[in-house]
Amino acid sequence: xxxxxxxxxxxxxxxxxxxxxxxxxxxxxxxxxxxxxxxxxxxxxxxxxxxxxxxxxxxxxxxxxxxxxxxxxxxxxxxxxxxxxxxxxxxxxxxxxxxxxxxxxxxxxxxxxxxxxxxxxxxxxxxxxxxxxxxxxxxxxxxxxxxxxxxxxxxxxxxxxxxxxxxxxxxxxxxxx
Amino acid sequence: xxxxxxxxxxxxxxxxxxxxxxxxxxxxxxxxxxxxxxxxxxxxxxxxxxxxxxxxxxxxxxxxxxxxxxxxxxxxxxxxxxxxxxxxxxxxxxxxxxxxxxxxxxxxxxxxxxxxxxxxxxxxxxxxxxxxxxxxxxxxxxxxxxxxxxxxxxxxxxxxxxxxxxxxxxxxxxxxxxxxxxxxxxxxxxxxxxxxxxxxxxxxxxxxxxxxxxxxxxxxxxxxxxxxxxxxxxxxxxxxxxxxxxxxxxxxxxxxxxxxxxxxxxxxxxxxxxxxxxxxxxxxxxxxxxxxxxxxxxxxxxxxxxxxxxxxxxxxxxxxxxxxxxxx
Numbered sequence: 038x039x040x041x042x043x044x045x046x047x048x049x050x051x052x053x054x055x056x057x058x059x060x061x062x063x064x065x066x067x068x069x070x071x072x073x074x075x076x077x078x079x080x081x082x083x084x085x086x087x088x089x090x091x092x093x094x095x096x097x098x099x100x101x102x103x104x105x106x107x108x109x110x111x112x113x114x115x116x117x118x119x120x121x122x123x124x125x126x127x128x129x130x131x132x133x134x135x136x137x138x139x140x141x142x143x144x145x146x147x148x149x150x151x152x153x154x155x156x157x158x159x160x161x162x163x164x165x166x167x168x169x170x171x172x173x174x175x176x177x178x179x180x181x182x183x184x185x186x187x188x189x190x191x192x193x194x195x196x197x198x199x200x201x202x203x204x205x206x207x208x209x210x211x212x213x214x
Numbered sequence: 215x216x217x218x219x220x221x222x223x224x225x226x227x228x229x230x231x232x233x234x235x236x237x238x239x240x241x242x243x244x245x246x247x248x249x250x251x252x253x254x255x256x257x258x259x260x261x262x263x264x265x266x267x268x269x270x271x272x273x274x275x276x277x278x279x280x281x282x283x284x285x286x287x288x289x290x291x292x293x294x295x296x297x298x299x300x301x302x303x304x305x306x307x308x309x310x311x312x313x314x315x316x317x318x319x320x321x322x323x324x325x326x327x328x329x330x331x332x333x334x335x336x337x338x339x340x341x342x343x344x345x346x347x348x349x350x351x352x353x354x355x356x357x358x359x360x361x362x363x364x365x366x367x368x369x370x371x372x373x374x375x376x377x378x379x380x381x382x383x384x385x386x387x388x389x390x391x392x393x394x395x396x397x398x399x400x401x402x403x404x405x406x407x408x409x410x411x412x413x414x415x416x417x418x419x420x421x422x423x424x425x426x427x428x429x430x431x432x433x434x435x436x437x438x439x440x441x442x443x444x445x446x447x448x449x450x451x452x453x454x455x456x457x458x459x460x461x462x463x464x465x466x467x468x469x470x471x472x473x474x475x476x477x478x479x480x481x482x483x484x485x486x487x488x489x490x491x492x493x494x495x496x497x498x499x500x501x502x503x504x505x506x507x508x509x510x511x512x513x514x515x516x517x518x519x520x521x522x523x524x525x526x527x528x529x530x531x532x533x534x535x536x537x538x539x540x541x542x
Binding site for chain 1: 223226231238245252253258260263269400401476478510
């Protein structure tokens, strides 16, 4: 392989890897499901690689990648809109602007959440694992545990609130729950 | 996060791909009106992704969920993304690539294992799901009545080794929405309208009912190229079917229930039939259903013609009533 091409690949991947987490979080803010995120991320990676110019300043990569991500997410939503109702473009632009503003804090929060999730009590962890397992359905879970779906939703909601609260305390340097 | 629980339940449903059109609209209104809620919404989705990654990570250490394929004229390079989407192997960074296409990858949600006491039966309302009738083109446009296939340019053929019976459906040419004639023609879709009124009488009063739409898709391209996305979707409506036919697809937001499954293929496995199944709880308000199967091409310049569907079936699964009903 040509050395120049190899250098380009390395330069691209270094930047892509460095920004992939933020990019994924950004896309997650714009499209409805995590399956959509997977599809859009593939398109983004393809477009970024095809249009990557190693001569561009590396510090501009994230902004450029976010711009590509926004366009790809919109294209994906337009395709979805033919068959089901999705957020309009104005709403997506509002969400994109908010998500860009939140990028750094989301990254800090991600690290905090990882810590909080690792210290979640066993029973709550078990509930999350059951609810988030592939193919899991809340109504089935409720039926097998003798609870109502609504009580499960509320329990999951409380755990999420706890996790967010834990992350805030973590970031504030206070006591970790 | 002080919003009422039901708002976060809507967010949760949206994140699971289970939100109805009305629910999506309500969320959208809130998001547009309230920047604080917008930020919390983004945080919530972020948290949801983190939990999912945390739960799935142990099982995903060696599993590749998706592949981003990058091409140039002279070489290819791929970035692997694990289920966490975060672990990109350093070796791949420098050592080039492997191609891992998306052929046959089921992209969307399949619902869980069967409820132990559930009973399932095929609904006779869906007619010709095996495409074993006379070969030839199917009627164009949205169906004007019930019990027959109609849609974009497609035909029943007997030459493509149907999975069973004598024929299968061949997708030929995407159609433009008549409500958006200037829009891109990206997807070749075929529809059937099904009456749900009769089946209501057969559902035990203490049971819940789930509509299950299944289909098999096949992509006979022998080499890998652009990604085709097959669609298997069901909508439930309360309105008169005749009104729906006149305004499709603008009336999709009026659906009282819906479910969809997408299956992607990049070709290279011409003999493989790809299963798809979409399920949704039968809405108490639903009077009829619209079944949609389709093939979406990757770009307007891409030609369909090697894509097929067969064994489309709609069944009704009833199960003892859960402690509380899930409804729209």
